[in-house]
Amino acid sequence: MATINIQATGKAKQAPDQMVVTIHLSNLYNSYKGALNASELAYETFLKAFEKAGFDKQQLFLESYGIDEDYEYVQEKRQLRGYKYRYRLRYTMDLDLARYQDFLKLAAKLDSNPLLDLHYGVKDHEGLRLLAIKDAIEKGNQQASFIATTLNASLGKLTKIDLRNEPVMIQRSRAMAMEASALSDMAVEPIEDEVTLAMDFHLEV
Structure with a gap:
């Protein structure tokens, strides 16, 4: 194994x-x-x-x-x-x-x-972080499945997950040196959170 x-x-x-x-x-x-x-x-x-x-x-x-x-x-x-x-x-x-x-x-x-x-x-920072972690796990599973299929092997259990970096909340900010009338037309960008995970899988060849 x-x-x-x-x-x-x-x-x-x-x-x-x-x-x-x-x-x-x-x-x-x-x-x-x-x-x-x-x-x-x-x-x-x-x-x-x-x-x-x-x-x-x-x-x-x-x-x-x-x-x-x-x-x-x-x-x-x-x-x-x-x-x-x-x-x-x-x-x-x-x-x-x-x-x-x-x-x-x-x-x-x-x-x-x-x-x-x-x-x-965002008020729920933790909720946004969990969504980013879920996305990382799904991508990791896809990569592991692809490798196992390519090697004609069976993918075993996920045995370990390490958070390689603390999730960073990217807050979009703007200096408010503008007329108040222009403020209502300003586009508000989404808040983004990013997480990198290292995952170990058993592989049965």
């Missing part, structure tokens, strides 16, 4: 049903204290506008915050421009491009220079 090793890659696609919005708030001030005070006010102002627009505060997460020195070069000399505060927040919501337009309108009214990034995703 011989053993054959098959490597197969499975893929699965699903239309996105989730949006993850990353919000960047920042501004520059002459002093550290000025940046600190302004950052607190900017954050409070954003939260009030966020809740007033009807967004769910429970789905908003602060990923990072800091105040850094900001430099520029003048005649090849590095000079301190001031101090810049930076917030990075993440908000998860159901896929709704019309609702995202409300986010754009909210951002346009703020003085904290908000920048928004939009990422598409």
Whole structure:
């Protein structure tokens, strides 16, 4: 009895049903204290506008915050421009491009220079991964059956499966530097997951 090793890659696609919005708030001030005070006010102002627009505060997460020195070069000399505060927040919501337009309108009214990034995703990551694994197993079985038939042998049991790499969720993302009216016409690409499996089969020659 011989053993054959098959490597197969499975893929699965699903239309996105989730949006993850990353919000960047920042501004520059002459002093550290000025940046600190302004950052607190900017954050409070954003939260009030966020809740007033009807967004769910429970789905908003602060990923990072800091105040850094900001430099520029003048005649090849590095000079301190001031101090810049930076917030990075993440908000998860159901896929709704019309609702995202409300986010754009909210951002346009703020003085904290908000920048928004939009990422598409799926809620059931594990379900998409399992579909990719199933596809890989089916392809591996097809390859093993073809080899057995070519060798005039009988294909035995599948004895081992190894996941060669962690499945990678490919999220399609787009920077939202566009008019809100153009957003509704934008094509949304499917989310893809890919898995590579190594499988051992018994082969009776």
